[in-house]
Amino acid sequence: MHSPLKSAIQRSLAAAILLSLPLAANAQPASEGQDWVDLAVHNFGAPINTMWAEGELSFADDGTMVFCSAREDMAVAPGDPKDLYIANFNPDTGSWDTPVNMGIPINAAPAMDEDPLRMGDDREPWITADGQTIYFKSDRLATTSPRNNNDIFVINKQSDGSWSDPELVGYPISTNEGDEHCPAILQDGETLCFASRRAGGYGGSDIWCASPDGAGGWQDPVNQGPNINTAAEEFHFSQDESGRVYFTSARPGGYGGMDIYSAMQLGVNEWSEASNLGPQVNTAAADMCPALPPGGKTITWFSTRQDNSLGNIDIFWTNKSNINTDN
Template identity: 35%
Template sequence: MPTMQVNFRLFIYLSVTSFLLSGCIGGSKLGNANKAYLIGEYDRAATQFKKAYRKADNNYTKGEISYYLGECYRKTNKPRKATMQYARAVRYNYEMADAGLYLGDCYLASQKYEDAIEAYEEYLQKVPRDKRAQNGLAACKLAMKDTIETRYNIEKLKKVNNTRYSDFSPGYASTSYDQIYFSSMRTEKKKRKKSRITGQGGTNIFMAKMDAKGEWTDPEPLDETINTEFDEGSATMSGDGKEMYFTRCRYDNEQPRSAEMYMVSRSGGKWGEPVQLEIGGDSLLVAHPAISHDGETLYFVSDMPGGYGGKDIWKTTKGGEGGWGQPVNMGSVINTAGDEVFPSVRLDGSLYFSSNAHIGYGGLDIYRAVFDEEKEDWEVYNLGRPLNSEGDDFGIAFKGMEEAGLLSSSRGSSKGIDNIYAFSLPKLEFSMKGLVYNEKTDEPLADAYLRLIGTDGTNIKLNIRNDGSFGAKLAPQTEYVFMVASKGYFNHKHKLSTVGLGNNKEFNIEVGMLPMEDAIVFRNIRFSKDQFDLNTNSKQELNRLAAIMNLNKEMVLDIVAHASGEGSESEAIVLSQKRAESVMSYLMSKGIPTERLSAKGVGSSEPVTVSKRQAKKLDFLKEGDVLYASFIKRLRGNANKEAAHNLNRRIEFKIKK
């Protein structure tokens, strides 16, 4: 992954190396490689290091060169190439311990999770408390389990990504969201020379508009007051669209230069002359500006003293006469020992940024930070897949408070090319469908109606179709209750809710209507052999019955329990009585008064006569079979015998009133 000494995408890994490659590595090629590396020309340095490696005559030197080759590839976002070099450096026992850390990072970015785990564990044996490696292990487990899957749709913005060079850091220019600015390394238009840092073009700021058909126009570079011979990028717009903040990296052939932030105003559709922001001092690196909607707070990235390691996110607020106050670090919840970069601010004040050290999926991941008033600190959340990937994901921009916008990512590119992606969160869709049927006969019940009432104000009557089915759309974050009524049947009441649901859902509901006649058998109230305890399914059915009784206050039930002929009749009567009393006790616990219930066990004296539905479900039985003990004994197979006994072990509800 990259560094941005002269180039914005590469700023993330900017660091001034304070030493040359050591010892016995003389020769002009290695001397040129040293110089190119020190001033951040990583693409050029890699070419020179490869030539020097072929002439190296001892393993230590090979390991050292391999390490710096790995650094060149990592800093230009080529993790697979970097992996080979770091692995070779580790194999040659090169003394730079972080070679093992970066090896793990590159394996992670290449989706080789088992190899990454091994590399992190070996590194932690040398540096046990390195939080970056610990988070790397956690990231491997997260990526392997893929536990943060979201509903976002994401697709490449093909009309904007119309070259083979990197495009990144998009931002909207106005509240109409029909104009975007972004950074690009494309070279075709002006035939610019390729960058010695990345092998791509230098970075400039481009603009694209949406036409009347909703298509993006071909991107055009901004004029030369903004785009210069140096690198410009990571543009962010003020809330009124009249000011742009961006980063500029000036280039020096002899030494690395720090990134700087600029502001430029627009009047009459034209940009003026950029003015450098005086923040932090001349020698300090400041980049990736993100201005709040009210224009009072500026977030940015820096490695200035007082941070937590790597690049941190800082903020400053406006002072008198348009100046900016003392920078304030955003704290240890947001910033880590790694790099936190590419901040952006949403209308509600929530902060988004990318990090390579928080737990993620590899490379840079995008995170959301929300300030918790009670804890008086930030809460940080990974945005999950598909917004994040195994590549670098960064530079997110939202369409106001819509769950839609743009981001940049290197996903799917072995060459480290960044592209701009559009993302959106589809609206949640909820519905219900179901069937109304006669609880006794299982036949569909068409002569009924359903009244649906919701906390959102819904109050509608649904007719039941001829086949007993019904259906309706439901709203998010709404609680519903519906009642089904039909002449000659007890009313049925049901509740459902879409509150808190984060995924689309269709509720499938079967409504069994109790006819106002006797001998109703609920399907799922069954008992195991010699048992009278209620299982989970039985309790769910009794909950349904209790709801019906509470809705129909005049209902009085006789609870009749049956056993199957598996023992003496006296034992069967005692067992069935205990079953009836279990059911009665449970209904009473649900608020049904004692005077509306009675319990009786009849043993095995009333075996089941097989119904059409039962015969269809159990093909070894015929409609009309009577399940006497002698009949069951003649059935083939213990499983068939047990299924027949289970039909006999039942509860019947006889409606007295």
């Protein structure tokens, strides 16, 4: 991408983040008039996207980004399908610093000699608003029988700035047969939502949510119901400050492949009927895993679309004013 053009696009996204940070208290708001940058869908660009596949991401309130990548030049081990990366937002440059592989043991190396499903696939990180905790899915404890591809793990930032070793988020969140993935925390700061194929759902992966039990564990997860879940695949719940959630679904009636939908929270475990975000975000490709940068004005996701790709699956963003939110 031509550097002046890239700089303009990055500044547009960065402005929404800068205006939400204490460091930017004196920053001037962007013009109310929308130009092509405001109306377009943008590739996130370097240093986040590469020639390899980049995917699921989330943000802390200070702009810190965690995401996953299949890049081979920084993988923890040969043949590792996906690793977790972290990138700090730099308010001086209005962009993200070079991403850092979070390393072993956060990223597990392939262990297919222990079980053929343990491929070293670590992805779908969710960083809490305060930047102190990251949930993610991993196949490091996968079992062929019973077949369980993924479980949810958690790490915490320690006083010296390093991260703790991953701990399994145990039952009733992770189960032996549910293939849990895509963890996320709602705006209340405590409800953990995730996708699971456990019994009692509507089919495929459903979105479930659980509240803390007050003793360091979790209450039984609650299926989020037919306005969210269908017989198709649903996963990756991201909620904005208004209470609206954005998630991925393969339900009929979309634009092709996976699409991103939204719904408004009406109460605890209660949601309005979901609506498709429309053709600005969703395409005939797979458009998946929405995330919300701080500032409240933009939405990000990853897509297999090839019309603006750096060579593989990339992360994209647009202004929320460009999406359909009819519900």
